[in-house]
Structure formats: structure tokens, C-alpha cells
């Protein structure tokens with residue numbers, strides 16, 4: 001496949017510029033590009049003017065080293081290798097599309113090529129046409145953005161050809177965040193060609209550098225699983241109808257259909273406005289009132305609302321993903337100091353070498369002490385995985401907060417739809433603690449509301465939400481889309497829910513259109529409004545909110561793999577096998593007086609006992625049964641683990657080595 005479809009590029013910068021030259025420089029009409037009419041976010045002190053610089057330029061500024069990567073060469077004008085519908089359906093990953101977009105990793109052949117991408121984007125456009133009940137003479141608009149992955153540019157170009165081939169306009173944003181893409185379907189601003197009818201985010205979140213994928217949005221939110229299946233089926237038909245002529249025609253149409261817009265400028269500026277508003281909470285009439293009666297007060301008020309985070313020191317860790325804008329274009333205009341922020345430069349390259357032997361030594365020592373796998377050797381991002389669930393990532397932002405004596409740290413995943421925070425003492429706000437914090441803030445405003453969470457949340461969280469905060473905890477399934485859809489469903493059947501949030505760091509608020517973007521903005525709002533009401537003490541206002549959350553002594557997640565080729569599956573699917581394991585476990589539990597099955601549970605088997613609990617469930621995507629155990633002590637956790645071992649050890653296709661190791665500790 002690699003030989004047939006790819007070429008080795010020795011120098012990444014030249015590969016990019018070569019692609020850009022071939023496909024765009026001759027095609028773009030400069031006068032079609034919207035200029036930055038509202039350039040409120042200029043160069044911020046020591047920082048690069050993020051909104052005006054491309055991913056590639058930034059990477060070159062930050063790192064001049066040449067790297068060896070394998071790039072998939074375009075096949076725009078030649079016939080494409082035939083693919084079955086099933087090959088397309090394999091690209092579905094829940095409500096996203098994910099695949100391998102960069103060649104060169106053993107055992108991971110390319111399946112997200114440019115022609116495949118072109119077909120998927122064309123299929124999304126056709127799906128949108130049906131959904132909007134428009135006829136093909138209607139010119140709809142689709143925006144495309146991407147994170148920092150090295151395959152982003154070529155996939156953006158291919159997707160643009162696919163959209164243009166259906167007769168739509170394409171609005172390219174370049175480096176962008178997932179929430180911004182959804183937002184572009186809601187923003188009303190003609191100068192920026194908004195709102196668009198649909199949006200595509202090119203991302204594979206925190207997965208290794210060779211992967212990529214797509215998330216799709218309309219003004220109703222992200223597409224669901226059935227829509228993605230429909231799009232992939234359409235894509236298979238479109239792909240198999242490709243001819244050299246149709247590919248050429250798509251390229252020609254793209255030349256007159258693409259406009260480049262700096263949407264991230266308006267998105268960041270909207271975030272700034274939202275925090276200013278939340279901190280002031282005073283309307284126009286009151287402004288006037290204060291002006292009449294106290295000139296000095298009026299000036300003070302303006303100062304507070306323009307820079308509601310003045311004096312706060314907040315460090316951002318973007319993990320070399322797309323979240324670097326947050327420091328210079330959101331926090332700094334709000335008055336925050338962001339020195340010590342790290343990994344803001346978009347860089348989707350894998351680690352090829354350590355900058356110093358000391359950093360290698362420190363990293364390996366840390367992995368050894370925290371018993372975590374040294375991921376940087378498996379081809380991930382240059383500094384740490386951009387993932388708030390990752391131990392090394394959390395360690396990095398914690399260290400940055402402590403080293404800089406900052407008030408708060410915020411860390412994002414690659415496409416900025418997940419986040420976590422760290423307070424000034426180095427205490428992490430992620431997983432259950434992040435949910436507890438958000439719940440406390442939301443319940444202040446909406447007493448009694450239902451908080452929807454994923455299935456792996458702790459018993460302590462339920463007690464906190466229900467007993468301390470007076471809300472209702474609805475523990476649902478894993479998967480951000482499941483959680484958000486459940487929040488929407490509850491409201492539709494008359495149960496008020498204002499927050500849907502996952503331990504992974506995805507969080508959405510009802511008042512923010514259930515946009516998967518709520519979490520970190522709420523933290524800023526809280527800090528800003530505390531400051532406006534005269535409270536001091538940095539992030540203590542946040543820490544105090546979760547003081548009464550009970551936390552387990554031990555919390556582990558073990559992922560038990562199902563060998564799909566094992567004879568014990570008897571030709572069946574891994575899902576059937578996994579369900580058989582869960583059924584057997586249920587039966588075993590029922591006969592154990594020390595264990596009690598959760599009376600209400602929406603996913604897998606959740607069991608209480610020995611002062612703690614465990615949950616065994618099927619992964620949303622992988623042939624894996626993730627097992628979460630939480631208990632007051634290691635001894636109790638081992639007892640829970642042993643109960644699982646006793647029930648599952650006769651399933652020979654299930655790899656329980658991680659669990660046996662855990663119970664032998």
C-alpha cells in the first residue's frame with residue numbers, strides 16, 4: 001500500500017509547501033480570502049500572532065530540525081484502488097471517523113487516504129443536502145478546520161475537493177478547535193461567512209501521530225452514530241464511482257469554491273466577551289446609572305469587566321495541539337498573566353529524539369515511579385500526549401503551575417474539546433474532581449438540576465452531588481456523545497439537566513447549546529466573578545468548592561483485551577464474547593453475599609462491596625473490557641479484583657494478565 005500510494009518525504013516543510021503549491025497556490029484567488037476585519041487579537045508581547053500564522057510556520061519557528069515522515073501522495077487524477085463498503089464502515093469510531101493517514105508504522109496500513117477523504121466529505125455534503133431538504137442548485141457552505149497533525153493539510157485539501165464536487169462552498173479555517181467548528185454553525189457574522197450549514201473538524205484527538213479522522217457538525221450539534229454509518233455507506237458508493245475525469249472535475253470546482261477565513265479570531269474574541277459578561281453581570285442601564293452618580297465607580301467597573309482576570313496567573317499546556325490560542329488570545333486579553341505556559345506551538349510530529357539526556361532520564365524515572373508506560377516511545381506527540389486523562393500530561397501541567405507559582409493551570413487535548421485544571425497547590429481538577437467542581441458551579445445557579453455523567457464516576461461523586469450540593473446525579477454511559485444526548489433527552493421529557501460531563505474532560509452546558517466546550521470557560525467565569533465581588537486567594541475559590549468530595553484510597557482502570565482471532569470466540573464477534581463474559585459475571589455476583597449489583601446501571605456490570613465498587617463494561621470502540629475498581633484500601637481493591645478474576649478466568653480469549661498482576665500485588 002505504502003509503495004503504491006505513498007512516497008517518502010525527507011524534509012517535511014518541503015513536503016507541505018510542495019502540496020500547497022500544487023493544489024492551492026495556483027488555485028486560490030487572493031481576493032476571495034476574507035481579511036481580518038476584526039483583528040482585536042494582535043501580537044501579545046512575547047507571543048507569536050497565532051491567528052495569522054500557519055501550523056507549518058509555527059512548527060518551523062519552534063523547531064528547525066528536519067524530520068523523516070512518510071506522506072501519502074495524492075492520487076487526484078488517477079484511478080483509485082477499489083475498496084469495499086466494509087472498508088469504509090471500519091472507519092467508524094462511535095460518532096467519529098478515525099483511520100491511519102500517515103504511512104510508516106508497522107502493522108498500520110493507510111486507510112484514510114486522500115481519495116477516501118474526498119469521498120467522505122462529498123458524502124457529508126450529500127447527507128447535508130438531504131437533511132436541509134435543499135435541492136442540488138442550493139449552494140450550501142461547509143467549514144473545515146484541523147488540529148496539529150502532520151496529515152491535516154492534505155486531508156483538508158482532499159475534503160475541500162469532495163465538498164466542492166457536490167457544488168457547495170468550502171470555508172477553510174486552518175488550525176482550529178473542535179468546539180470552534182461547531183460554533184461556526186451558530187455564529188452570526190456575514191464577514192466571516194457564518195453561520196455555515198455544516199462543519200468538519202479533522203482530528204483524531206490524542207491518538208498517535210499517524211492517525212487522523214473527522215467530526216461533523218450542524219447547528220443541531222455533532223452527528224450521531226447512525227448518521228456516520230449513513231455517510232460512510234454513501235462515501236463507499238461515491239468512491240467506487242470515481243474516475244480520472246470526476247477527480248479532475250472536483251479539483252477544478254475546488255479552485256472556485258474555497259475561501260479562507262480566520263474564524264479562530266472571532267471565536268476567541270467571543271470567548272473573551274462571554275467571560276467579561278459573566279464577570280460583570282451588569283447591563284447597559286446600570287452602566288449609565290453608575291456614570292451619573294459616581295464617575296470613579298464607572299471607571300473602576302469598566303476596568304474590572306475589560307480585564308476580569310487581571311492579576312491571575314494562569315498557565316496553559318496545549319500539548320502541541322490546537323489549544324495554544326487560549327493563552328494569548330483568550331486569557332491575556334482578559335488580563336491574566338500566562339508566563340510559563342508550555343507546548344503552545346502546534347506540532348503533530350512524533351518524538352524522534354530527546355532534547356537532552358536529562359529530560360529523557362527524568363521522564364523515564366517518572367514513568368517508573370508512577371508505574372505508567374513510557375508513551376513517548378510509541379510515536380506520540382513531542383512533549384507529552386495531549387490528553388487530560390494521561391498521567392504524564394497531568395504531571396507536566398502540575399509541574400508548570402508549581403514552578404511558576406501560578407494560580408491555575410489549564411490543560412487541553414489536541415482538538416481542545418477536553419480539558420482539566422490544576423490549582424495553585426498542584427491539586428488536579430480532572431476526572432471526578434473536575435465533574436464535582438463543574439457541578440458545584442452549575443448547581444449554584446440551577447439548584448436541584450440533574451448532572452449527567454459517564455459510567456465510571458465514583459460513588460463519592462454521587463454523594464457529593466446529591467447530599468452536599470442538593471442536585472441529582474444521573475450516571476449514564478461512557479462516551480461524550482452518549483452523555484450529551486442523554487442530557488438533551490432528559491430535558492425533552494421534562495427533567496431539567498444543565499450539565500453533561502465525562503471523566504475524560506468533555507463537558508457541555510445546556511445554555512451553551514450543549515456545545516462540548518463548557519468546562520474551562522466556567523472555571524474562568526467563576527474566577528472572574530469571585531474577583532469582581534472582591535474575593536481574593538487565587539484558585540482557592542475553586543478548591544474550596546470540592547473540599548467535601550470523598551475520594552477513594554485506590555482507583556485503577558485495567559483494560560482486558562479480547563483476542564478476536566481466538567478459537568473460543570467460535571467465529572462470533574468480540575461484542576458477543578464480551579457480553580457473554582458480563583452475563584457470566586452477573587450470575588456469579590448474584591451468588592456472592594459480600595457483593596451487590598447496582599440496582600440502576602446503564603452500562604456493563606457495576607458492583608458494590610468491601611467499601612468500594614467495580615465496573616466491568618465493553619469498550620465503546622475496542623475489543624477490550626475496561627475494568628474500573630475504586631476502594632478505600634489496596635486490600636479492598638484486591639478483594640474486588642479477585643471477585644472478577646473468579647468469574648472471568650474461564651474465558652480463554654480474554655487477556656486478564658493485567659488483572660492477575662494487580663491482585664498479586
Ligand SMILES: O=P(O)(O)OC[C@H]1O[C@H](O)[C@H](O)[C@@H](O)[C@@H]1O
Pocket residue numbers: 478479480481502504506618619620621622626
Ligand atoms: O470505552 P473506551 O474504550 O474506554 O473509550 C471511551 C471514550 O472513547 C472516546 O475517546 C470518546 O471520545 C470518549 O468520550 C469516550 O469516553
